Amino acid sequence: MEKVWSKFRIGEKIGLGFAVVGLLFIGVVWHYHQTLQSVLADHRQLQTVFEVRKSLALEIEIEMAAARDAEKDFLILRHEHFADDVDQHLQVLRTKVTALAAVDQQSRQTAEQLQRLLTTYQESFRAVTEAWRSIGLDENSGIQGAFRQKVHRLQELSAQYYVDPLYTVLLQIRRSEKDLALRRDPAYRERVRTLIQEFRQLVHASELRAAVKQKLLSELAVYARTFEPYAENALKTGNVGGGMGAFRDAAHRIEAILRAHHVPNLETNVYKLRRQEKDFLLRGDEAYVTKLVDIARTLRSQIAASPLSETDKALLAGLLLDYQQGFLQLVAQHASIVTLTREVDAAARQIAPLITANVNQANQMMAARVEAITESSQASVRLGMLSMYGALALALVFVITLTRRIVRKVRQMAGLLDDLAYGAPTARVPTLPGGRDEINAMAESLNALLEHRANFLDCWKTSINGLPT
Template sequence: MNRVASRLRIGEKIGIGFGVVLIVFLGIVWHDQSVLRSSLADYRYLTEVVGARQTHAFAIESRLARMRGAADRFLMNPDPRLPDAVRAEADAMTAAIDGLARVDSVDRRTVDRLGSLTQEFLNRFSAIETAWRRKGLDENAGLQGAFRASAHELEERVARELPALQTQVLQLRRREKDYLLRGGEGYVQMVEGILAVLTLSIDASPLGSEERAHLSALVRDYGRNFSALVEQDRLIGELTEAMNQAAERVTPLVEDTLAEANALMERSSAELAKTSVERARLALSIAIAATLFGVIFAMLLTYRIVRPVRLMVELLDRLTHENPSERVAVPADPRDEIMAMAISVNTLADHKSTFDRWWRDAMREAIALRDAQVAGSEVERDEAAKELREALAGKVETLRVLQGQLSRECARMLEASARLEGRHAGHDQDIQALRRAAETLRELLEVLDVA
C-alpha cells in the first residue's frame, strides 16, 4: 500500500479521492438542493478559512524555526551571509503573519503580538550582528584584528630585545588562547596577572629608558585590546541572552497559534462529519453505507498525506535543538511530492549531522595541535598526539560516510542512464556523456578511497 501510494503524486491522489467520492455519491444525487448548498458552504469554510489558518500557522512555525536556526548558526560561526538569511526568514515569517491576519476568525491581538515579537527578535539579532562586526567576523577584522596585531608586535619585540621574558609572553599567549577557545573570567584574571608581572619585569630590565617605555606601551596596548575584546564578548553574551529571551516569548505564542489552528480544524472536521451523519440518517440505507465509505476513504487519504508531514515537522523541530539520528522513512524513487520533501528533510538532517561531527573533530584537532605546541613534558605531548589521532580518525570516518553517499549517487546515475538509453533517440549522446561522467566519478572515488 505504501509503495503504491508513493508512486502517486498529490494531485493524482486527490483526483482519485474525488473520483471515488463522486462515484459513491452518484447514488444519492436526489438529495435536496438546499442540503447540497449547505454542504458546499461547510466545505468552503473548512478550506478557505480553517485550512488557510492552519496553513499560515504552520508556515509561521516553520519560518520561526528556520530564522532561529540561521541565528544560532551565526552565533556558532559568524558567516557574513547568515544575517541576510535571518532577515529573509523574518520577512517570510512576517508575510505568513500578514496572511494569517487576513483570515477572519483570527484574533487581531494575537497577530499584532506575533508581529511585534518577531520584530523584537530581529532587532535583538541586528544588535548582535553589529556587536560581532565590531569584534570582527574573522581574526583579522575589528577588535580581533587590532588585538592580534598588538600581540604579534609584543611577541616579536620581546623576542628581539628581552629574550629572558619570552617564557612570560608564551604563558600570556597561552592564557589568551585559552580564553578565546573556552571563555571564562578565570583566564581573564590570569592574563591580567601575567601582564602586571610582565610590566614589572620590563621596568626592572637593563634596557634603556626609551626601549623600556616602548615595550611598556606595547604591553599596555595589548592589555587594552584584550580588555576591549573581553568587554565585547560580554556584550555579545548579554545581547544573545536578550535575543534568546525574545525567542522564548515568541515561540510559545507561535506554538499556541498552531495548536489553536489544529484544534479548529479538528472541531470543524468533526462538526462537518456530524452534520453529514445527521443528513445521512434521512437517506436510505444505501446512502448511509455510501457516506460511511466516503468518510473512511477520506480519512485514509488524509492519513496518507498528513502523516509524513507530521513526521517532518517533528524532525525539523528536533533539528533546531539537537542532532537526531532518526529519519523519515521514505520509499525509493517516490513520485509523491511530500515524500520528495521528506528526502530533502532527511538530507538536511544528514548534512547537519555531518557538519556537527566534522566541526567537533576539527575543534579537537585544533586544540590538540595547540596543546602539542605548548606542551612542557613528554607526557603532555603524548596526550596531545593521542587526541590529535582520535580527531583525525573521526574526520576520516566522516569522509568515509561522504564517500559512501557519493558512491550511491554514482550508482543511481548509472541506473538512470541505463534506463534512458534507447528511449530518447535524439539524446543518445547526452545519455552517454552522463554515463561516462558517472563512471569517471566512481573511478575517482575509488582512487581517493580514504580507507
C-alpha cells in the same frame, strides 16, 4: 371545501394533483440542493480558513526553526551570511504572519502578537550581531584584530630580545677557553672554533636588529682573530697570561651587547598572554582575564627592570598596554554579548509557545470543524430523507383523496343506474349547484333523469287509475 372542489373540472383536478406532487418533489430537490450548497460552503470554509490557517501555522513554525538554526550558526561560526539568513527567514516569517492575519479575527490577534515578538527578536539579534562585529567576526577584524596586531608586533619585538641561545653559546665558548688554559688540550681550541661558528650561525638566524647583528659579528671576528695567537701560545709554551687578552675584552663586549638586548622570559610570557587570551575566547571564563592581567603586570615589571634603552622600553610597554586595553574592551563587549544573547533566547522562547499554540489551535479548530460538518451533513441527509418521505406521503394522500372524491360519485351514479334499470330508485346523487365538475354535471343530469322518470311514472299511474274499468 366541497364547493371549492366542485369549481374544478376533472382535468383541472388531475393537473392540480400533478402540480401539487411536482411542487412537493421540487421542494425535496430544493432542500437537497440547499444541503449540498451548505456542505460545499462548509468545505470551502474549511479550505479557505482552517486549512489555510493550519498551513500558515506550520510554515511559520518551519521558518522560525530555520531562523533559530541560522542564529545558532552565526553565534558558533560568526559568518556574516548566517546573520543575513536570519533576516531573510524573518522577512518570510513576517509575510506568513501577515497572511495569517487575513484569515480570521482570531488569527489576526495571534498575528499581531507574533509581529511584536518577531520585532523584539530581530532587534535583539541585530544587537548581538553588531556587538560581534565590534569584537570582530574573525581574528583580523574589530577589537580582536586591533589588539592582535599589537600583540603580534610585541611578539616580533620580543624575538629581537631573545638572546638566551647566544648567551648560552658565549658561556660555552668562555668555558672551553678557560679549559684550554687549564689543561692545554688542543681539543678545547677546536671546540672554541666550533662554538664560534655556531655563534655566528645563531646571530644570522636570530631576530635581532641588523645593527645589533653587525656589532655582534664584528666583536666575534675580533674574538676569533685574537683567540688564535693566545691558543697557539698556550699550547706551545703554556704561558696563558692569566687568560687575559684582546679576545677576553671582545667577549666582554659581546656579553654587554647581549645583556643590553635581553629581557628575561619576554617571549615566553608573551606566549603565555596569548594562551590566556585563547582560553578566554574558547571558554569565556573570567579567571583567564585575571591571569592575563597578572602576566601583563609581570611583563611590565620585567621590561622596566631590563637594561633596554628607554625608547625600547616605552615601545614594548606601549604595545603591551594597548594589547591589554583592547583585550579588556573585548571582555566587556563579550559580557554585553552574553546579556544580549539571553535577550534573544528570551524573545525566541516567547515566540515558540505562541507558534506551537497557533498550530495546535489550528489543528483543534480544523478537527472540530470537520466533526461539525460531518454532523451537519448527516443531519441534512436525515432531514432530506424525511422530507422526501413526507413529500411522498403527502402526494399519496392527495392522490387518494382526489381519486376517492371522483370515484365515490361515479359509484353512486353506477348504483343508481342499476337501480334505475331494475326498479324505482328514490336516492339521489349529492350535487353542488354551479359546480364545474363533470361528475357533478353527470350527477345533476342523472338526478334530473330520475326526477323525470318518477314524474312520468306518477303521471302514468294516475292516467291508468283514471281509466274506466
